[in-house]
Amino acid sequence: MALWYLTRAAGAVTLVLLTLTLVLGVLNVERVASARFPRFVIDGWHRTISLLACVLLALHVGTTLLDGYAPVRIVDAVVPFISAYRPLWLGLGALALDLLVAVAVTSLLRARVGIRAWRAVHWAAYACWPLAFVHGLGTGSDVRAGWVTWLALGCAVAVVVAIVARLADRDVTPGVRAGALTALVAAAIGLGTWLPAGPMAKGWAKKAGTPAALLGGRHATTARRTHR
Amino acid sequence: MTERLLAGLPADGPIGLVAHEALHGPVPAGGPSLIEAVTASGLRGRGGAGFPSGVKMAAVAGGRRRPVVVVNGTEGEPMSAKDRVLMERVPHLVLDGAAAAAQAVGAREVLVCAPPEVVAPLHRAVAERDRRRGTPRVTVHAAARGYVAGEETAVLAHLEGRPPLPRVTPPLPAQRGYRGRPTLVLNAETIAHVGLIARHGAGWFREAGTASRPGTMLVTLSGAVRRPGVYEVPVGTTIEELVADAAGTVEPLRALLVGGYFGAWVDPDAAGLALDDTVLRAHGAAVGAGVVVALGASTCPVAETARLATYLATQSAGQCGPCVNGLPAIATVVGRFATARTERGDGERLTRWIELVKRRGACAHPDGFARMLETAFGLFREDFHEHARTGPCARCHAGSVLHLPVGDRVGAAA
Secondary structure, three states: OHHHHHHHHHHHHHHHHHHHHHHHHHHHHOOOOOOOOOHHHHHHHHHHHHHHHHHHHHHHHHHHHHOOOOOOOHHHHHOOOOOOOOHHHHHHHHHHHHHHHHHHHHHHOHHHHOHHHHHHHHOOHHHHHHHHHHHHHHHOOOOOOHHHHHHHHHHHHHHHHHHHHHHOOOOOOHHHHHHHHHHHHHHHHHHHHHHHHOOOOOOHHHHOOOOHHHHOOHHHHHHHHHHO | OOOOOOOOOOOOOOOOHHHHHHHHOOOOOOOOHHHHHHHHHOOEOOOOOOOEHHHHHHHHHOOOOOOEEEEEOOOOOOOOOHHHHHHHHOHHHHHHHHHHHHHHHOOOEEEEEEOHHHHHHHHHHHHHOOOOOOOOEEEEEEOOOOHHHHOHHHHHHHHOOOOOOOOOOOOOOOOOOHHHOOEEEEEHHHHHHHHHHHHHHHHHHOOOEOOOOEOEEEEEEEEOEOOOEEEEEEOOOEHHHHHHHOOOEOOOEEEEEEOOOOOEEEOOOOOOOEOOHHHHHHHOOOOOOOEEEEEEOOOOHHHHHHHHHHHHHHOOOOOOHHHHHHHHHHHHHHHHHHHOOOOOOHHHHHHHHHHHHOOOOOOOHHHHHHHHHHHHHHHOHHHHHHHHHHOOOHHHHOOOOOOOOOOOOOOOOO
């Protein structure tokens, strides 16, 4: 039981750390700095916090696997959409994990893989965050606990602001800018319609693909009590 | 008598080939046995890193493609003059070593990279030697300017016609060096020692120096001593003996900068201080490129540290973020101690920021910068506190003993 709480908490903290990492990464690209906080310091934070996010993610995945409640196997954590437990929503998390591992490994081996390959892979960070975000909302047992949703939405606002700032940069071509802005608007509309009808509505656990055996179980009862 | 490299040096000008061979005798033809001899001699690189030369030679000889030998006489270290002196005055010893090393590793080509002012004397020396069958072709190239231009991968880049910028290793030059070939890059002094080991053997080499660090070494001594210059001493010579060789000091000493600008500030009164890495390690220092700068008591150590930090910050090759952005930011804060009022938390900020640049470069430039500053903060702690309290001191604007070349900035890469 404690593990299941730890899983959820570690997931939420990972999202916050990924958000900070992304925002700091954009700050760095945009050369936002001052005498007190020069670029290499902000870069240092980006690096440290991203590594911390990896540690928390390991905790998140590790506790999920160790906890006996949800039937999640190691392979489900890395191969998307094959899990017996909420396959789609867990799969998004697996996908986010794969991308984060790719980004982290190429960063640690940047000297060996070369700057071009590193940069190409590093773009995947922009895909990693939304996947992790939707995974959190879709899989999360905590969306109906108000403050978790607010935390997630706060992270989303921070990321949107950072991405808009990034898009304002002169190195972004008009086509990319228009495409990215359209995607942002579409994502906001999608989130606005999906969230109230999906994770925030009653019966989401069943709809999301939770095995029937778990729905009437001890944990589900506890979870319901917690969420009221 | 410990002079080996500088033995029989005339008052001025280079030693000609005839005099040279009369002095040292002819070089026996080198073969693979020279690699064993160099390994057995315990010779370590004299350019700064102190890597065992025999290991390098064996690695190069074991490569699949035909190797190249590069004599690194770039000497980007502003306080060092030993390689220049050696190549200008004793060029044939350097060329002997290069030829013997080339034959030992199976190279047919030797590239000598030397400061522009010694290119002409080296050319004359090369022309003096007859090219017998089996001896390698030697070409002399003017070195690039800038502090990091002497780093071995930067030297290779320069020889290949690219900007003299260090690159990430591995692959090491011994694996993939000049034009992708296995390359033996040895400092000019190191290769001159090889020239003597080829003649006299490993046992002879070990007659000088210590058991773990054998041989003699060239030291460039400068600052508050009566006779600054290049000295040849056995490895392990004490600083006291070295200073005595230079006819003593002109004033009481406040500190010694040992190794080079990437080196360490050391307390001159520390007991048993000697030119031996195993001794210097306890003081956070290393013999490095054999540089010793004596800082007199009339000079402000804070101001000297700040000037040095500023200079090193300008010498970043411009490739790695923490070096490009970090070094100038750190140097600015250090500079505040010597030129203006410090801000709250500056001391703590420096300690934190220095951690952020260590091991974050393609080359060791940020690490050398960090070592120099950290040893300065350790040794000059009181002076830094004093400057933080009361601002710049009267000695801050006194002349510097440090040579800080202007306009040596390496072209920044994208």
